[in-house]
Amino acid sequence: MTPQRFATPSEVPGLAARRIAADILDGVLHKRRTLDEQLDGAAAHPGVKALSDRDRALMRRLVATTLRRLGTLGHVLSRLLDRGIPTDAPRAQSALLIGAAQILWMDVPDHAAVDLSVRLVQSDRRAAKYAGLVNAVLRRCAREGQPLIDEVKSQSLDVPPWLMARWVAHYGATRARDIAVAISHEPSLDLTVKSDPAQWATRLHGETLPTGTVRTLLQGAVTMLPGFAEGSWWVQDAAAALPARLFDNVGGKSIADLCAAPGGKAAQLVQAGARVTAVDRSPGRMARLRDNLDRLQLQAETAVADAAEWQGTKGGEGFDGILVDAPCASTGTVRRHPDVAWLRQEADIGALVALQKRLLQRAAVLLKPGGTLVYCTCSLEPEEGEQAISALLATESGMRRVPITASEVAGLGELLTAEGDLRTLPCHLPHQDPRLAGLDGFYAARLIKS
Structure with a gap:
């Protein structure tokens, strides 16, 4: 060698x-x-x-x-x-x-x-x-x-045939081609800021999206950009920033963030005033989450554990809210992680769906009556999104869907399904400059425990 x-x-x-x-x-x-x-x-x-x-x-x-x-x-x-x-x-x-x-x-x-x-x-x-x-x-x-x-x-050449076939079947040929075109462009850098997005957009030579995310084309080491060392913002795709906002006022409420690393959503919840317990099974990823929160000067309880088996905090009290950011095929992130398209195989989805089912069932147990469950994945595959929630609602009579409204996603009604769930696609948020267009593919649903 x-x-x-x-x-x-x-x-x-x-x-x-x-x-x-x-x-x-x-x-x-x-x-x-x-x-x-x-x-x-x-x-x-x-x-x-x-x-x-x-x-x-x-x-x-x-x-x-x-x-x-x-x-x-x-x-x-x-x-x-x-x-x-x-x-x-x-x-x-x-x-x-x-x-x-x-x-x-x-x-x-x-x-x-x-x-x-x-x-x-x-x-x-x-x-x-x-x-x-x-x-x-x-x-x-x-x-x-x-x-x-x-x-x-044809940009569809740059999507593995099995994946393109799934997108055509679920979204239609035209929308599947739009997704393929969107992921062929190098993406922008998206930032979630603690406050004053307009000011940070100016300082970082970018623009503010309707959802409040600051989007910039600056390249180079992120650690050298203004505001990084001070903890004024963190890197987070505009779509990934939406699920944590689907809880009502979280001030003083207990929220469990399952599969939390690297911590962007946990940071949003802490910044909004929640008492957050972040759970992740990987010690290395949890160390990264703690480092990120330290830089941002935000505090959360942490637990290194398998979230599908986690018993909750001492005392056994349920949580006011639970965010399940489930492991998935990650096919919605191909524009930022182009290796995903070539590393994933269709056979992977079945095992991930089984894990997502276990996580949802565990979250339903840990949630207080009247509490809110937000489930999300960065996948474009319906088994990991719409079908996962349909299966849960069919077996958990105490859970019901609370539709998301357009006003909760900056008036962008095209990001919502007929049932009121969030479904972002890489071809959403068009822009005359392709580098400033698009966002990751995400699914999110909001449920309440009666």
């Missing part, structure tokens, strides 16, 4: 970022490792921290763009390669994909994309024999790639 190499002072600029991008892309496509685990935490790629802020941002964009356009890249390269992408040298495959992504969608000079991709394969023992092939194919890509994209004119 070729030993890992990191940047040296004399190395060609940008090569280290591309080498690590290739490693991480290989991790997703061949080792089924998520981007999150490869970029952050104890199991992260050891070379990430050695990169400068600029190279780290470049590396992330290389990986994300390649994954976001993976289907189209496969189509283009298959037309330019007589025998297909080499399968015996992962580095050659990664170099071709990353090189073509730069040529077709990134602001990188073609000659630089070709040269650095060739250097990438030359530095790998198994891939070195393909240096000439990579050079020739990427030069052809610079000349012929765009016409090959135009001949198909």
Whole structure:
């Protein structure tokens, strides 16, 4: 196995970022490792921290763009390669994909994309024999790639066929295509602010969404942006910020946030005056939640436990409210986490639905009579949303739905289902600049225990 190499002072600029991008892309496509685990935490790629802020941002964009356009890249390269992408040298495959992504969608000079991709394969023992092939194919890509994209004119190539088929079946062909187009664009940075969204939108060169989220196109290290160190805001997609707002006035009320990490919704509830108990089964994720709350100068009780079996706080009193942010297939987050589309399989959904059922049943037990349960998932799959709530209501006679009104979601009635549940889609919130459009796909329902 070729030993890992990191940047040296004399190395060609940008090569280290591309080498690590290739490693991480290989991790997703061949080792089924998520981007999150490869970029952050104890199991992260050891070379990430050695990169400068600029190279780290470049590396992330290389990986994300390649994954976001993976289907189209496969189509283009298959037309330019007589025998297909080499399968015996992962580095050659990664170099071709990353090189073509730069040529077709990134602001990188073609000659630089070709040269650095060739250097990438030359530095790998198994891939070195393909240096000439990579050079020739990427030069052809610079000349012929765009016409090959135009001949198909379909972003649905960049969604796995099983997933696209599900979206067509549930949302219709037109809406499914709209979703595919929306997730093909690099998303903005969304922030939930403690106060004065308009002022923060000005300071961060962004705009305020109708829901109060501040949206900006600023790039680079989030930790260096104004207000981060002071705990004035936290990163949270506009859709993810909606479920925690579906409780009535929570001032002084006890709220359990099940599956709470990394803590964005818990922070919203604490900020609104609730007495929050945050529960998550992962010690590492819970440590991250505590760090986030500390930075925000917010306090909550925490419990490391399996929320589906958690017995509640000492004394056994029920909660005034429970937020179940259930683990799910996460297909609504593909625009921000493009690896999800290629790591998930349709077979995963059944086990997740079983877990969601257990979480809902446990929440119903922990909730006080008259208390409010908000259930949400960042999935576009009906089994994990509408069908999960229908199943609960069919078996729990003491639970009833409380429809969400348009006024509770900034008048955006298109975000609501006929039953009064929240259903956001990546193609919602259109904008003339695609980078400022859209939001994650979320489902949320509000129930009360009678």
